[in-house]
Amino acid sequence: MSNIGIKPEQKIRIKLNLPSAKVAAFIGPAMILIAFFYFLPGIMTIMLSITDMGFNFKAVFVGLKNYLFIFTDPLAGKVILNTLVYVFCTLLFFNIGMGLILALLTSYASKKVATIFRLIWLLPRMTPPLVYILMWRFLLDPSDYGALNILREQLFNAGAINLFAEHPWAVIIIVNGFVGASMGMLVFSSAIESIPKDYFKAARIDGASEWEVIKNITIPMIKWPLMFITVYQTLALFTSFEYILALTDGGPFYATEVWSLYAYHNALQYFDFGYGAALASVLVLIGIIASLIYWKVFRFEDSVVKPKIEIN
Numbered sequence: 512m513s514n515i516g517i518k519p520e521q522k523i524r525i526k527l528n529l530p531s532a533k534v535a536a537f538i539g540p541a542m543i544l545i546a547f548f549y550f551l552p553g554i555m556t557i558m559l560s561i562t563d564m565g566f567n568f569k570a571v572f573v574g575l576k577n578y579l580f581i582f583t584d585p586l587a588g589k590v591i592l593n594t595l596v597y598v599f600c601t602l603l604f605f606n607i608g609m610g611l612i613l614a615l616l617t618s619y620a621s622k623k624v625a626t627i628f629r630l631i632w633l634l635p636r637m638t639p640p641l642v643y644i645l646m647w648r649f650l651l652d653p654s655d656y657g658a659l660n661i662l663r664e665q666l667f668n669a670g671a672i673n674l675f676a677e678h679p680w681a682v683i684i685i686v687n688g689f690v691g692a693s694m695g696m697l698v699f700s701s702a703i704e705s706i707p708k709d710y711f712k713a714a715r716i717d718g719a720s721e722w723e724v725i726k727n728i729t730i731p732m733i734k735w736p737l738m739f740i741t742v743y744q745t746l747a748l749f750t751s752f753e754y755i756l757a758l759t760d761g762g763p764f765y766a767t768e769v770w771s772l773y774a775y776h777n778a779l780q781y782f783d784f785g786y787g788a789a790l791a792s793v794l795v796l797i798g799i800i801a802s803l804i805y806w807k808v809f810r811f812e813d814s815v816v817k818p819k820i821e822i823n
Contacts, residue, residue, distance in 0.1 A: 553795065559788035566782035577789035586765060586773070594769040596680065597755075598748040605688025606744040607737065610695020615725060617696070618703045629696065636693045644757040647686050651675065679759045679767045687754045695740050702733040738809045745805070746798050770794055 560577055562570035581587050613632065617625035635643055650658045653673035660671040674682050706729065714724050730737075752772035755761060761768035761776065768776075771794060778787025 556788045556791055556795075559784055560786075560792050562785045564784040570785075573785065577786045578793070580786065581789065581793065586768070589765055590768050590770055590773045593765075593767060594749070594771075597683070597767075597769050598745060600680075601684050601688050601691060601748055602741065602744055605684070606691035606695050606748075607740060609688065609692040610740065611699050611737075613692065613696040614699035614703055615729070617700055625700075629700065632696060633693050635689045640753055641757065643690070644686065644754060647682075647758070651682060675759055676763055679763065683755055683758055683767055686758060687748075687751075691744055691748075694744070698736045698740055699733060702736040703729060706732045738805075742802065742805045742809070745801060749794065749798055749801070770797075 559570070561572060561574055563573045563576070564570040613628075617628055620628070638646075651674050652658070652660070653671060653675060654660070655664070655671050657671070659674075663669040663672065710728050710732075711724055714728055719727070750771050752769055752775060755767055755769060755772055756775070759767045761772050770790065774787045774790035774794065776787075777783045777790060781787075
């Protein structure tokens, strides 16, 4: 009897005769939403960035004046440095670092214990951001009524400490990091669970230590989730500012002012809509460049499996 099958390099071609009306009905609503909430605001932002619109809402064309002012803005350098510190530290120590550590620890626990722990760790992400930040503000309130200062006084007879003024970056990175670490933990945990258990058994039979198992099996096998979290969280951190806004509002003295918050302040606090739009447009460009760099560095095209079935 002859063997029936296809060679690995062969592809199956399937021809579907779908009316264009049905195709439009499927993708039309999504395309309308994308155009309305992404493309249209983007175009409006670019148009606004080449005007000098202020609080009177009168727009006069100024060309690239707002973009050129970024190079002479005395705060631009500080804001860029703050942004890099914020993104790098939060990403490295929490979104990836703590997320990976938590995923590894829960992978050694029983399924029931791991599930309960992950649910508890997800509470910061499930809590509305404003409520979550208010809880931290109550805990770290610089007055004598803050929970941390009350504890310091009762245990060590120490005076009140103002962490928002003395260590603002530590507060921001920790508060934001706990939320970011929960996402990394879930993604990494799922990836670790999908690794065939035979790999771990074979390594332990050969005498490999737990560290060698993690280094030589676990980490290489979750390369794609690590890359995904790195890219996704980098872009998310570049554009997020709500935690900084509610905790320090960029202070003290612009010490925690990041690029996205600076754009927000210029547009909606100083009513310099044109310059704020220019800052936002540059931020979008930075995100696109960062995505392209990640694409080349991580070689995403090598991680995508080519389809064996083609639909015409």
